[in-house]
Amino acid sequence: xxxxxxxxxxxxxxxxxxxxxxxxxxxxxxxxxxxxxxxxxxxxxxxxxxxxxxxxxxxxxxxxxxxxxxxxxxxxxxxxxxxxxxxxxxxxxxxxxxxxxxxxxxxxxxxxxxx
Amino acid sequence: xxxxxxxxxxxxxxxxxxxxxxxxxxxxxxxxxxxxxxxxxxxxxxxxxxxxxxxxxxxxxxxxxxxxxxxxxxxxxxxxxxxxxxxxxxxxxxxxxxxxxxxxxxxxxxxxxxx
Numbered sequence: 708x709x710x711x712x713x714x715x716x717x718x719x720x721x722x723x724x725x726x727x728x729x730x731x732x733x734x735x736x737x738x739x740x741x742x743x744x745x746x747x748x749x750x751x752x753x754x755x756x757x758x759x760x761x762x763x764x765x766x767x768x769x770x771x772x773x774x775x776x777x778x779x780x781x782x783x784x785x786x787x788x789x790x791x792x793x794x795x796x797x798x799x800x801x802x803x804x805x806x807x808x809x810x811x812x813x814x815x816x817x818x819x820x821x822x
Numbered sequence: 823x824x825x826x827x828x829x830x831x832x833x834x835x836x837x838x839x840x841x842x843x844x845x846x847x848x849x850x851x852x853x854x855x856x857x858x859x860x861x862x863x864x865x866x867x868x869x870x871x872x873x874x875x876x877x878x879x880x881x882x883x884x885x886x887x888x889x890x891x892x893x894x895x896x897x898x899x900x901x902x903x904x905x906x907x908x909x910x911x912x913x914x915x916x917x918x919x920x921x922x923x924x925x926x927x928x929x930x931x932x933x934x935x936x937x
Contacts, residue, residue, distance in 0.1 A: 811864070
């Protein structure tokens with residue numbers, strides 16, 4: 708049972724345009740959401756995150772939007788650059804007990820930015 | 823630079839032959855994780871160490887074991903690899919157990935092939 712879903716395995720966008728990567732989740736206990744970026748032959752690196760008390764978080768060209776009622780979040784990259792071509796993982800976190808947390812990843816979306 | 827290092831990057835083993843994957847970190851983080859990622863799937867957490875405290879995920883097979891002899895090193899032992907264990911194995915670290923809000927730093931991964 709996939710609690711975090713990235714339904715688009717791939718996305719191609721022209722350089723300079725907006726890239727929108729989507730993520731859906733099912734567990735209402737998730738209260739923190741993260742995006743990781745992965746280049747080939749490297750491990751995932753943290754990109755941006757958002758707490759469930761917010762609906763938007765912005766960091767330079769990257770903005771994450773959270774719609775709790777729809778259990779949906781999206782990552783916007785504006786403008787897209789060829790160096791943004793990578794696999795993007797959505798991850799969601801829920802508190803279990805005490806200080807322990809659960810972190811669940813989606814299966815990733817391969818973004819290709821065409822020059 | 824401070825980082826998470828995984829050796830080897832590529833490992834080939836035979837069906838049933840024990841194999842050990844290695845991870846080291848220079849970040850001095852308290853928590854170290856092992857994830858398994860199969861092709862086009864989400865990374866799946868196998869277990870984690872908080873200092874010397876070991877936490878196994880409920881659905882991690884007994885075939886997978888881990889050792890953390892000191893803060894810097896963590897090993898993944900696969901006692902009798904099956905064909906289904908062929909995957910990318912990712913090591914990650916974080917300062918605290920607040921994984922959702924505390925960034926995890928990933929190594930580049932070890933790709934395991936089972937013949």
